Amino acid sequence: MNRRTEDLTSGGHLTPKIIRFILPLMFTGVLQLLYNAADSIVVGRFEGASALAAVTSVGSLINLLVNLFMGLSVGTSVAVAHDYGAKDWTGVSKTVHTSYLVSFVGGVIVAGIGLCFSRTFLILMGTPQDVLPLSTKYLSIYFLGTPANMAYNFGASVLRSTGDTKRPLYFLSISGLVNVLLNLLFVTVFHMGVAGVAWATVASQVLSAVFVIVYMMRADGPIRFDWKKLRLHSDKFKKIVFVGLPAGFQGTVFSISNVIIQSSVNSFGSLVMAGNGAAANIEGFTYIAMNSVYHASLTFVGQFVGARKLDQINRVMIRCIGIVTVIGLAFAAASYLLAEPLLGFYLPTDPDAIAYGKIRMTYILLPYFLCGMMEVMVGGQRGLGLSLIPMVNALVGSCLLRIVWIATVFAAYRTLFWLYISYPISWLVTTLAHLAVYLVRLRRLKRAASGEASL
Numbered sequence: 001m002n003r004r005t006e007d008l009t010s011g012g013h014l015t016p017k018i019i020r021f022i023l024p025l026m027f028t029g030v031l032q033l034l035y036n037a038a039d040s041i042v043v044g045r046f047e048g049a050s051a052l053a054a055v056t057s058v059g060s061l062i063n064l065l066v067n068l069f070m071g072l073s074v075g076t077s078v079a080v081a082h083d084y085g086a087k088d089w090t091g092v093s094k095t096v097h098t099s100y101l102v103s104f105v106g107g108v109i110v111a112g113i114g115l116c117f118s119r120t121f122l123i124l125m126g127t128p129q130d131v132l133p134l135s136t137k138y139l140s141i142y143f144l145g146t147p148a149n150m151a152y153n154f155g156a157s158v159l160r161s162t163g164d165t166k167r168p169l170y171f172l173s174i175s176g177l178v179n180v181l182l183n184l185l186f187v188t189v190f191h192m193g194v195a196g197v198a199w200a201t202v203a204s205q206v207l208s209a210v211f212v213i214v215y216m217m218r219a220d221g222p223i224r225f226d227w228k229k230l231r232l233h234s235d236k237f238k239k240i241v242f243v244g245l246p247a248g249f250q251g252t253v254f255s256i257s258n259v260i261i262q263s264s265v266n267s268f269g270s271l272v273m274a275g276n277g278a279a280a281n282i283e284g285f286t287y288i289a290m291n292s293v294y295h296a297s298l299t300f301v302g303q304f305v306g307a308r309k310l311d312q313i314n315r316v317m318i319r320c321i322g323i324v325t326v327i328g329l330a331f332a333a334a335s336y337l338l339a340e341p342l343l344g345f346y347l348p349t350d351p352d353a354i355a356y357g358k359i360r361m362t363y364i365l366l367p368y369f370l371c372g373m374m375e376v377m378v379g380g381q382r383g384l385g386l387s388l389i390p391m392v393n394a395l396v397g398s399c400l401l402r403i404v405w406i407a408t409v410f411a412a413y414r415t416l417f418w419l420y421i422s423y424p425i426s427w428l429v430t431t432l433a434h435l436a437v438y439l440v441r442l443r444r445l446k447r448a449a450s451g452e453a454s455l
Contacts, residue, residue, distance in 0.1 A: 071248020085306020107147030114143030275356030301383025328369025
């Protein structure tokens with residue numbers, strides 16, 4: 001077994017193990033966002049508000065096209081965690097090679113769709129004419145890196161599921177630094193504008209994919225990757241799809257609701273778009289820190305299910321809920337107190353855009369811990385082997401609720417307050433629904449395990 005992988009179900013106190021798992025993930029995510037923020041800061045400071053709006057307003061569209069296949073990486077996490085907890089090393093190896101085949105094929109498909117239809121999607125989103133050409137250029141280049149981006153994310157999912165959260169941090173640190181340096185080179189020296197930012201992103205994605213693939217080719221134990229073993233194992237593919245496809249579909253539909261909200265933001269003009277995009281970038285640091293706890297709940301619960309230690313799962317979830325709440329409140333409070341200087345990094349000459357950014361932070365960032373609680377509950381359910389019901393809960397409680405809200409309340413009161421408040425309301429409703437499903441599922445698993453033990 002690789003010395004960097006870890007059986008999370010035995011030995012040591014649970015809380016320190018969860019924190020040790022979370023911290024590298026959190027640093028990885030924060031670093032990734034810092035490097036992404038560098039894209040926005042460089043283009044905003046040197047190219048202006050329109051260029052910043054072009055780069056920051058396309059995130060929901062990127063997620064819309066990418067999330068379906070990225071959801072399959074969640075299926076990979078669950079499949080590997082279950083096999084790893086059960087010490088089924090052959091199963092782990094089959095899942096690794098099946099997952100990589102899926103990532104390669106999926107990356108090519110998404111890249112093709114993105115390259116062909118980016119401009120059409122942007123027009124449907126109501127992107128202003130002064131932003132449309134730049135957004136189209138950025139996306140056309142960005143999607144070239146999608147296969148590499150998927151390869152990295154699937155590989156990182158495998159490493160996380162076996163307890164190794166440090167290697168992805170190392171890989172991302174180097175590739176992200178390259179991204180920042182190339183941003184500065186392409187934008188300030190070669191004056192390539194948003195195209196330079198996009199090419200820098202593609203280069204860093206390719207580098208991170210190379211790192212994770214090469215590492216796994218040299219690794220010891222069941223996660224070792226061998227190109228000759230790259231094939232679709234039907235049993236593992238079914239398990240990945242069973243959990244991952246609903247997760248990916250959920251992410252896709254979430255992105256549809258976010259695209260609708262972004263379209264509503266676009267209707268206020270490029271200054272609001274720029275402020276909204278800058279604030280969203282800052283909020284991303286809070287989200288990514290909380291998202292590390294989602295991965296912890298999924299991985300720990302998954303390994304405990306594989307090891308058939310169901311009595312420990314509530315302990316995992318209680319600790320994860322507490323940790324994510326503390327992280328969400330701490331990050332949000334710090335970001336809000338520093339809102340104006342932070343927004344000023346993106347928009348040094350646009351005080352009106354800064355004011356719009358602070359409006360978003362007031363109504364979305366401060367209650368963001370509710371989103372973290374929602375994500376942890378989703379992770380716990382997926383670790384238990386559920387995916388379809390969490391998807392339905394999320395679609396009704398968040399996506400459908402937001403869409404109905406936009407069509408009714410926001411349509412009647414067209415202000416940013418009534419637009420942004422849809423987020424915390426949907427988080428709270430969906431969290432309560434997820435909690436009910438989690439409790440029912442865990443109780444049924446315990447009853448089934450008791451019945452098997454009595455035979």
